Amino acid sequence: MIDPDDLAYCRDAIRTGSYSFHAASRLLPARVRDPALALYAFCRLADDAVDEGDHKARAVLTLRDRLKLAYAGCPRNTPTDRAFAAIVEEFEMPRALPEALLEGLAWDARGDRYATLSEVTSYSARVASAVGAMMCVLMRVRDRDALARACDLGVAMQLTNIARDVGEDARAGRLYLPMDWFAEAGVDPDAFLRDPLPTDPVRRMVARLLAEARRLYLRAESGIAALPVDARTGIWAARLIYAAIGREIRRNGHDSVSMRARTGSLQKIALMGEAVVLSATTSMMPRHAVLHAPPLPETAYLVDAAARTGPAPQRTVELLDLMADLARRDRAGRGRIGA
Template sequence: MTAASDMAHCREAIRTGSHSFHAASRLLPASVRDPALALYAFCRLADDAVDEVADKGPAVLALRDRLDLAFAGRPANSPADRAFARVIETYDMPRALPEALLEGLAWDAQGRTYASLSDLRAYSARVASAVGAMMCVLMRVRDADALARACDLGVAMQLTNIARDVGEDARAGRLYLPTDWLDDVHIMPEAFLSDPHPSPQIRRMVQQLLEEARRLYHRAEAGVRALPLAARPGIFAARHVYDGIGTEIRRAGYDSITRRAHTTKTQKLGWLGRSLVQSAAVSLVPRSPVLHARPLAEVAFLVSAAADPRPAREGWSDELLGVFSQLAAQDAATGRRRSAS
């Protein structure tokens, strides 16, 4: 397939699979939009490959091999892999960034839970802020302050997703609410997963997630000014579209178990318009000192990796190799049990 046909495939994958990002991407300049769509298509492919199968370990290990091939310049024979390999080569993508994303997916495959809000931010850093840092790389932005604010946005968006999906996740046996919060109100995780309902305590936890997300959305805004002028509307749009999901959860009384928050096409168009106006006005106001706030401790490794102009392609980190070994061992044990039965 040609590069053009690969990109057409990526555009269609995002149009049908990620309505919020597709809406925001329409405001990105063409020079950023196409590589961003290639990046998101590969990330979406990776997420779906793990999320949509019961046996997640082999899916993560297969993604490990695909990422190795992409960085070696010999991508797997699929449009998203070929397009992503071109992005890696063109933009000198630091390997630590997609590697962090894969680590987050590996944590999902392990069925990890998160004891504290800090632990949840560490997970969000991997599955969302890593993508934000990669977006900065596509914009040729390697400034540490701008990267830190992009990572704030990623964590905020992921916390919003988690707040929206509490019921859906619980019914699938997944728990992302901090277990320390559950312990504090004497709710056993197993009991909640077996019978999720929007009790006042659970609603309060959803509210806490959204309060943290909103704090980070405001921090993230300070970094948009550091981005190329033409890219600002699309990033503002992503911020407003996802924060709008949080607003719908608030209107539902923080019940994200019996209902799932949705935003309308009309709302999205309104946020796109607001983003255009905001992007034009941001250069007219003094630079916010929030731009220089220290990065969240949980995203600092991403900021360091993306700020280094030298691409890191030396291979997997020791920590992630350990996770892969655990997944391979789990898969082998599962295979033995199947054979015995």
């Protein structure tokens, strides 16, 4: 399905760019691991282009064009694009899922801020839950309950990332904590950006975000039992490794401004061993009722798309409007450079 040289390139990109995902992927069966590495490499490199580049709007527009080419069966001649196109064809990947990621990256390119936790969750749904839903597709899982819990896990992971990177993001001029939390805490978000400090109100916001992530990690666990038996250990590992980042943040007194929480290699190995045990236990336990809980409102359209229960036309309109806005911004930016 995927050219071996292209797969090797994707594997190397993930090995150096995402230690946590690479570690967890080692516990997946090859039939899932290989396309998952290719998928994650495509998504990760697209995210890096927007996150680290000087021309963010142009990077998103380029990604839009790359998706069009991949779905037309004539991908751009790069290892990640060729591998992604192979995935699209082999697994009949619903286009709404990578387009959700595209939308989230466009919000990043615009420098959007999020008024409420629900808006932060909507952002997390696009940049993380969309990938979780695509992972289910790679496992040939289209069950709505399993998809809903995979989306829960994606949001939990992204909230953990946001909690870990508060200081790093602030120094780059970005804020992902809800604006109404800043207002409740009496903290001026622009003043925080100018001089990010791990004050007590900021630490409390980090703790609050981690509490929401923990709630979703627990909801997500029931969905692992609905996955293929040989894929459960890898997903347990991902859940445990990302949740461990949250524990490190708590151990640091919820200071993610002056320090960055990390999990070491030995800790990852221990968590992978725990994942093996939990996977075996999960196989013997009856399914929990929370498996059938409805999806989060912010992720419901991803579940619909992955389960093939019908398209969401309104999302297409919104995405087109968003791309048009970015194109205008890109043209304006080029005009200023040429002036």
